[in-house]
Amino acid sequence: MYVLALVTQKGGSGKSTLAAGLAVAAMAHGERVALVEADAQGTISKWKERRENPYPRVECIDDPAEIESMISRLRAEGIWLTIIDTAATTNNLAMNAIGRADLCLIPARPSPADIEAAIPTLIAIRRLNRRFAFILNQTPTRGGRLSEAATSLNSLGVLALPFVGQRNDHQDALGAGLGVTEFSPQGKASEEMVALWGWISEHLLADSRDYGQAALKTAS
Template identity: 70%
Template sequence: MHVLALVTQKGGSGKSTLAVALAVAAMRDGERVALIEADVQGTVSRWQERRDNPYPRVERVAEPADIDAVLARLAAEGIWLAIIDTAATNNVLALRAIATADLCLIPARPSPADIEAAIPTLLAIRRQKRRFAFVLNQTPPRGVRLSEAATSLNALGVLALPFIGQRNDHQDALGTGLAVTEYARGGKAAEEVHALWSWVAKKLAEEAFGHDQAAIKKAS
């Protein structure tokens, strides 16, 4: 089972919206997906309550040990991907989510405050030697600020593509219990999310290949 964690200390970065969108995009590819909510705000749980479709399922956790227990149960049930949505604080739950993740995504809006706020999260990820990528989220269509933010994040590490634009479809979808790829299937927001999921899926496949190669080398 793959584990994807969305982490950053900055509130309003769009972690929950991205978690939901990526989960449903993965489901559309035929994958078995679950969301783990490690955020007391409960944005993902409330989204699930508004949703007619029971999938992706949502598991809430309150303690670091809960994450390990839920992940073990999901793996035993054949879930292919678990996506962990974390709170906007560098708390013990977020740190445990980082430790269990195959890939950490750090959403950041194209502003100096967001990029500065991402640094402590990046340091925590590097201390635990986890793979990561930044996601530029809620971006304007173009401009110097966007270009400068992309340059800054590229200098700090890997930057996922494409950028996710600031579009009303994301919030409108969340309010109706849908992902943006369900709410406006032919829209630009849905197109960006599908492309981002393709990028993430490729990175997860690379991670799995690396583990397989390491196992083969160890066995030989």
């Protein structure tokens, strides 16, 4: 089982929107996906209440000590991907989610404030020696000062592709209890989410191949 954690102490950067969008995109080929809500704000559980499809399953957690047992349980139940949506803080729950993630995803809007606010999260991720990628979210769909933000993030670490544009479909999908790929399958927002999931899954698989090689080298 792979574990993704959406993390950054900046509120409104798109953690919950991307967690739901990616979970649904990842289910497209019948994969078993779980969404873990580690945020008292409840964006994911409210989304789930509006949702008719019973999948992905949603689990809520508020005790940092329970992350480990929840992950073990999901793995034992045959879940292939767990996506943890965290709160806009560097609290213990978010730290434990980072500590258990195969890949931490740090969404940031293309503004200096969002990028600066990601730094404490980045420091925590580095301290815990986890892999991570930034996601540039809510980018202007026309013109804009993207290259500056992309350059800043690239200088701090890996930047996932593509950028996720500012599009109403994301807000409407969240409101309808849908993933953006379900809400408007032919739309640009859906296209970007599918491509983003493709980028993330390739990195998860490549990383596990790297781990495999490392294990072989250690064993030989």
